[in-house]
Amino acid sequence: HPVFPHWARIKKDLHSDLIEEIISESHAPEVRKRLLKYENKIDFAFVDGDHTYHGLRKDIFLTKELLKVGGYMVLHDTLGVWDCKRVFDDLIQAKDFILVRNFAIRFGISIWQLQRKKRIPTAFNRSTGRGKL
Numbered sequence: 822h823p824v825f826p827h828w829a830r831i832k833k834d835l836h837s838d839l840i841e842e843i844i845s846e847s848h849a850p851e852v853r854k855r856l857l858k859y860e861n862k863i864d865f866a867f868v869d870g871d872h873t874y875h876g877l878r879k880d881i882f883l884t885k886e887l888l889k890v891g892g893y894m895v896l897h898d899t900l901g902v903w904d905c906k907r908v909f910d911d912l913i914q915a916k917d918f919i920l921v922r923n924f925a926i927r928f929g930i931s932i933w934q935l936q937r938k939k940r941i942p943t944a945f946n947r948s949t950g951r952g953k954l
Contacts, residue, residue: 847871848879853947856887863887869897874904875950881908882942882950885917888935893921900929915954916940 841859845852847870866888870880877896884894899909909931912918917939921932946952 847883848876848947853883856883859887861887861889864889864892865895866892867895867897872898872902872905874907877905877908878911878950878954879947881912881954882946882952885935885938885942885954890935890937892935894918894933894935896931896933898928899923899931900925901927905929911954918954 841855843852843855863884866884868877868880868884870877881894888894896905896909896912898905900906906929909929912931912933913920917935917937918933919936921934923932924930940953943952
């Protein structure tokens with residue numbers, strides 16, 4: 822988020838090279854265009870999106886395109902926000918992701934591993950957040 826107050830402090834203490842920093846609307850077509858060069862190449866993604874049910878699902882569909890099989894996705898606020906909890910429950914039923922670890926404290930953080938890509942996200946999935954994860 823462009824007005825995230827702690828990012829400047831956290832960024833300098835990151836001790837890692839940022840390959841690409843995008844501060845924008847994650848559902849915008851130009852964001853996906855910029856990220857497609859990483860398709861099937863990402864080992865780890867932290868998803869902390871807009872906290873709406875369909876918005877978070879759109880973020881997961883995009884993340885799924887970018888992750889390697891065996892890669893990890895971390896979701897934030899899976900206990901503290903109702904729509905995030907609903908997506909968590911959807912992912913429990915998903916065939917392509919498995920829950921690796923769930924930290925059921927405070928707002929909740931869950932770690933998922935992409936096991937396979939049987940269901941490749943479509944333009945419909947990405948634009949609506951609907952469909953099977």
